[in-house]
Amino acid sequence: MTxxxxxxxxxxxxxxxxxxxxxxxxTQALLDRIGAHDETLNAFVTVTGDEALAxxxxxxxxxxxxxxxxxxxxxxVHKDIFCTEGVKTTCGxxxxxxxxxxxxxxxxxxxxxxxxxxxxxxNMDEFAMGSSNETSFYGPVKNPWDLARSPGGSSGGxxxxxxxxxxxxxxxxxxxxxxxxxxxxxxxLGIKPTxxxxxxxxxxxxxxxxxxxxxxxxxxxxxARLLGVMAGFDERDSTSIDEPVPDYVGALGTSLDxxxxxxxxxxxxxxxxxxxxxxxREAIAVLESLGAKAVEVDMPNIDLSVPTYYVVAPAxxxxxxxxxxxxxxxxxxxxxEDLLDLYCRSRGEGFGDEVKRRIMTGTYVLSAGYYDAYYxxxxxxxxxxxxxxxxxxxxxxxxxxxxxxxxxxxLGAKVDDPITMYxxxxxxxxxxxxxxxALSVPCGFVKxxxxxxxxxxxxxxxxxxxxxxxxxxxxxxxxxxxxEAFE
Amino acid sequence: MSAWEVVIGLEIHSQLATKSKIFSGxxxxxxxxxxxxxxxxDLGYPGVLPVLNEEVVHMATxxxxxxxxxxxxxxxxxxxxxxxxxxxKGYQISQFELPIVEHGELFITDADGNEKxxxxxxxxxxxxxxxSIHEGLGKxxxxxxxxxxxxxxxxxxxxxIRSAKxxxxxxxxxxxxxxxxxISDGNMQEGSFRCDANISVRPEGQEEFGTRAEIKNLNxxxxxxxAINYEIERQIELIEDGGEVVQETRLxxxxxxxxxxxxxxxxxxxxxxxxxxxxxxxEISADYIEAVRAELPELPDAKQHRFVDEYGVKNDDAAxxxxxxxxxxxxxxxxxxxxxxxxxxxxxxxxxxxGALNKDGLDIGExxxxxxxxxxLLTRVHDxxxxxxxxxxxxxxxxxxEGSADDVIEAKGLKQITDSSAIxxxxxxxxxxxxxxxxxxxxxxxxxIGFFVGQVMKETQGQxxxxxxNQILKTxxxx
Numbered sequence: 001m002t003x004x005x006x007x008x009x010x011x012x013x014x015x016x017x018x019x020x021x022x023x024x025x026x027t028q029a030l031l032d033r034i035g036a037h038d039e040t041l042n043a044f045v046t047v048t049g050d051e052a053l054a055x056x057x058x059x060x061x062x063x064x065x066x067x068x069x070x071x072x073x074x075x076x077v078h079k080d081i082f083c084t085e086g087v088k089t090t091c092g093x094x095x096x097x098x099x100x101x102x103x104x105x106x107x108x109x110x111x112x113x114x115x116x117x118x119x120x121x122x123n124m125d126e127f128a129m130g131s132s133n134e135t136s137f138y139g140p141v142k143n144p145w146d147l148a149r150s151p152g153g154s155s156g157g158x159x160x161x162x163x164x165x166x167x168x169x170x171x172x173x174x175x176x177x178x179x180x181x182x183x184x185x186x187x188x189l190g191i192k193p194t195x196x197x198x199x200x201x202x203x204x205x206x207x208x209x210x211x212x213x214x215x216x217x218x219x220x221x222x223x224a225r226l227l228g229v230m231a232g233f234d235e236r237d238s239t240s241i242d243e244p245v246p247d248y249v250g251a252l253g254t255s256l257d258x259x260x261x262x263x264x265x266x267x268x269x270x271x272x273x274x275x276x277x278x279x280x281r282e283a284i285a286v287l288e289s290l291g292a293k294a295v296e297v298d299m300p301n302i303d304l305s306v307p308t309y310y311v312v313a314p315a316x317x318x319x320x321x322x323x324x325x326x327x328x329x330x331x332x333x334x335x336x337e338d339l340l341d342l343y344c345r346s347r348g349e350g351f352g353d354e355v356k357r358r359i360m361t362g363t364y365v366l367s368a369g370y371y372d373a374y375y376x377x378x379x380x381x382x383x384x385x386x387x388x389x390x391x392x393x394x395x396x397x398x399x400x401x402x403x404x405x406x407x408x409x410x411l412g413a414k415v416d417d418p419i420t421m422y423x424x425x426x427x428x429x430x431x432x433x434x435x436x437x438a439l440s441v442p443c444g445f446v447k448x449x450x451x452x453x454x455x456x457x458x459x460x461x462x463x464x465x466x467x468x469x470x471x472x473x474x475x476x477x478x479x480x481x482x483x484e485a486f487e
Numbered sequence: 488m489s490a491w492e493v494v495i496g497l498e499i500h501s502q503l504a505t506k507s508k509i510f511s512g513x514x515x516x517x518x519x520x521x522x523x524x525x526x527x528x529d530l531g532y533p534g535v536l537p538v539l540n541e542e543v544v545h546m547a548t549x550x551x552x553x554x555x556x557x558x559x560x561x562x563x564x565x566x567x568x569x570x571x572x573x574x575x576k577g578y579q580i581s582q583f584e585l586p587i588v589e590h591g592e593l594f595i596t597d598a599d600g601n602e603k604x605x606x607x608x609x610x611x612x613x614x615x616x617x618x619s620i621h622e623g624l625g626k627x628x629x630x631x632x633x634x635x636x637x638x639x640x641x642x643x644x645x646x647x648i649r650s651a652k653x654x655x656x657x658x659x660x661x662x663x664x665x666x667x668x669x670i671s672d673g674n675m676q677e678g679s680f681r682c683d684a685n686i687s688v689r690p691e692g693q694e695e696f697g698t699r700a701e702i703k704n705l706n707x708x709x710x711x712x713x714a715i716n717y718e719i720e721r722q723i724e725l726i727e728d729g730g731e732v733v734q735e736t737r738l739x740x741x742x743x744x745x746x747x748x749x750x751x752x753x754x755x756x757x758x759x760x761x762x763x764x765x766x767x768x769x770e771i772s773a774d775y776i777e778a779v780r781a782e783l784p785e786l787p788d789a790k791q792h793r794f795v796d797e798y799g800v801k802n803d804d805a806a807x808x809x810x811x812x813x814x815x816x817x818x819x820x821x822x823x824x825x826x827x828x829x830x831x832x833x834x835x836x837x838x839x840x841x842g843a844l845n846k847d848g849l850d851i852g853e854x855x856x857x858x859x860x861x862x863x864l865l866t867r868v869h870d871x872x873x874x875x876x877x878x879x880x881x882x883x884x885x886x887x888x889e890g891s892a893d894d895v896i897e898a899k900g901l902k903q904i905t906d907s908s909a910i911x912x913x914x915x916x917x918x919x920x921x922x923x924x925x926x927x928x929x930x931x932x933x934x935x936i937g938f939f940v941g942q943v944m945k946e947t948q949g950q951x952x953x954x955x956x957n958q959i960l961k962t963x964x965x966x
Contacts, residue, residue: 083534096533103527105534202534211763237536238766316764319566322577323531327630330533343570366568366759375761 004029009168009222016073023056023073034166041142043161045080049122054115072115077170079158080121080245083202091204092124092136095324095331096348105202109229114229126352128206131424135354144483149408152182158216159186165485169217177428180440184403184452187442190216191223194460195435196241199234205320206315210432220470225250251463252470253423259292262396266302273406280402283443283453293423299388305429311365318362362482386434399456403440409450437462441469441480490691495648501640501671502679503546509614509638510537517677521631529635531575541636546670547587548779556591564766568759573617583760586611595656605657606645651715663787667812681706686718698732714739798829813851817858824862827869856885866890873903904951914959917942
């Protein structure tokens with residue numbers, strides 16, 4: 001069994017079920033790959049080898065006893081933003097370098113209950129703030145397609161691990177494109193469900209009204225499988241919504257007859273790289289060949305997404321990150337002179353530049369005298385953007401476009417230019433502002449680098465997105481492409 | 488020197504009597520070992536989220552209805568951001584723009600005995616912070632987060648209060664209401680009920696408010712009165728000496744009986760309030776509000792009026808009887824169980840019973856004489872078995888555990904003498920023994936009747952029926 005790492009999660013599930021290999025064998029094979037490649041990629045903050053093998057043994061035993069859940073024995077990786085009991089949970093920050101969570105996030109709990117085996121915790125931009133994984137305290141993750149390039153962010157570790165076949169799937173989070181952009185830049189599939197679909201309990205908050213957990217996989221079917229386990233109401237998260245979770249796998253199909261696909265006029269402007277735009281149009285043509293009907297839709301306010309996001313998200317983060325004060329957990333500056341010194345140095349030394357930039361921006365926009373002009377105005381614009389989507393969904397079932405303006409950029413290229421970096425999320429942020437589900441599916445290459453097709457669906461309609469991506473995957477091979485160095 | 492008008496507004500923090508915290512399942516019990524009643528949510532751990540305890544919405548609704556306020560069908564929790572070690576998340580979850588209760592009112596009795604309306608601007612739900620502990624830890628400070636997340640109702644009055652006495656009357660009224668509703672234990676020693684006072688003065692007749700100072704954290708009625716009076720005097724003196732009041736937060740030092748500056752407006756925090764994205768707006772239906780209204784207990788004002796109307800109790804006594812619901816219930820139970828006049832019952836409850844309770848440091852719930860037993864005693868006065876004076880003696884014996892009124896009367900032979908011939912015999916004896924006084928009485932000094940009554944009562948150890956004694960004496964002396 002030398003090719004286990006090449007298989008998708010669904011193929012692995014079949015192999016385990018058929019008894020072709022054990023979860024322990026599978027887990028060990030992937031741990032070996034992580035050992036061989038992660039020094040290069042830096043996709044992991046923590047590898048939980050012993051815990052993973054123990055979990056794999058339990059899964060094998062359960063299977064032998066005719067038991068085991070939907071993910072029994074299947075290895076996954078958790079983004080290091082999810083609290084994992086007894087395991088370091090850093091959120092990519094020096095602030096939490098010493099933080100061992102005393103509890104499991106709801107999704108961690110649910111996936112463990114379903115029998116998943118956790119290989120480790122994935123590297124990420126610090127507190128999920130970044131689009132290149134360069135803000136991580138643990139250093140940037142390398143893109144498996146070109147080690148000089150960024151895998152995107154903030155879920156760069158999750159995406160790189162899946163793209164490099166170190167794991168079949170990884171959890172991730174998306175506040176403003178943080179699942180879909182890295183998925184696009186690494187040739188993987190990433191889905192951000194509807195806001196409220198997956199519990200945020202135990203997911204370290206960046207911007208509470210935008211954060212949503214999802215997965216990065218190598219196929220729509222794998223994503224459907226995982227989402228089925230993760231999704232659903234959680235009484236510990238007041239913003240999770242008590243809406244029935246459909247059978248995502250069962251809803252997959254190959255025909256897109258009657259599906260109406262909206263193509264946003266504003267997404268094909270001068271900001272979009274020509275080749276990336278071409279791949280997107282080709283992908284939309286494939287959807288049409290499968291029976292879908294493409295129509296142009298107008299979203300007059302969508303261009304305001306990035307500025308709106310960069311008011312709302314920092315505002316929430318400035319408050320969410322106040323709890324990191326050096327008092328109860330996390331980094332504490334040595335020998336503080338007094339309380340103020342303890343606060344200032346713990347936070348000054350514990351947080352990186354991008355986090356500080358956003359805390360300061362957020363503090364500013366919430367300040368007396370500025371609140372109305374910034375925060376309140378941004379909330380109003382946010383409604384307008386959501387209305388653009390709702391209006392579009394009166395006519396269409398999904399909205400399709402590019403996930404990113406360009407393929408993966410070079411590490412270091414945008415580090416000193418936050419605005420250019422922020423614009424990398426221009427097509428994805430709208431879905432967060434409106435709480436809509438969205439995914440990115442690999443749709444080809446530009447100069448040897450993968451790009452993604454972005455699909456946005458109506459609230460709670462992840463099933464249509466997955467069906468669409470799955471059908472697309474049945475007639476294309478982009479999602480199966482593997483970076484040469486990681487065959 | 489011009490006359491000054493004082494303007495006061497109070498912000499009362501009343502802890503709500505829920506079993507668990509406002510946003511977590513941890514217990515709210517008071518007095519546990521430090522940090523044993525703080526769960527991960529209270530500690531503000533990474534990734535945890537608040538979930539609203541629905542009971543607090545019920546309680547706030549009760550309060551709103553009790554003070555004739557409007558209860559919002561949609562209210563919103565907001566974050567009040569500031570750094571302090573006893574505030575684990577770096578923000579307090581409170582309500583800001585859309586509180587659950589607005590536009591309420593209540594009535595107090597002012598210095599002239601008139602009813603005065605005090606407006607209630609709003610009442611909102613929020614979480615309490617923990618406590619910093621500075622004693623006994625050397626250069627460090629300790630933090631006890633047990634209190635973190637305890638639900639509070641912050642009740643904000645209009646600046647309608649004009650004296651320290653009115654402030655106390657208002658605070659007492661709120662205290663009575665929250666305890667009537669059973670939404671707070673009102674325990675001031677434990678900090679369950681405390682207030683901040685905003686105080687300013689202005690020349691009488693001026694419409695504009697003066698600059699106010701806020702005195703924080705007053706936790707007894709006495710301190711409220713003293714702190715406000717101190718502050719009024721300080722402000723007037725300051726202005727009359729040519730100075731200016733600065734807007735600031737002050738603390739009251741009860742040992743020195745003075746207020747002192749804590750921080751000025753310039754040092755004040757910008758709290759950067761914004762709606763808490765972790766919590767949905769609280770939405771309640773009109774039906775819900777009506778259902779809560781239907782289950783409201785009778786409130787102190789209504790009860791007071793009813794005691795006057797239904798039982799004929801004097802208004803002042805009715806006011807005292809209705810300060811606490813258990814006292815009112817005691818009175819009413821006793822009044823219903825006796826044929827004696829209800830005012831007599833009221834006199835006993837306000838007088839002898841309260842005295843006995845105070846002396847033994849007991850609550851009415853712990854009274855050694857039950858409402859039924861007191862009723863039994865007063866029935867015996869009413870049916871002339873004993874006199875009112877003997878009743879006090881019987882009450883003392885009952886308090887000492889010697890049994891019911893009838894038991895005591897029987898055991899001690901205290902039954903009143905109502906046999907006219909027996910009383911007449913004693914009267915004759917007293918008249919014969921005091922010829923001088925008889926002569927004076929007959930000469931017109933009629934108030935000597937009291938002397939004769941006293942002598943008869945003395946002879947009968949108080950057991951003669953005073954009415955009969957009076958009557959017989961008058962007849963015989965005028966004969």
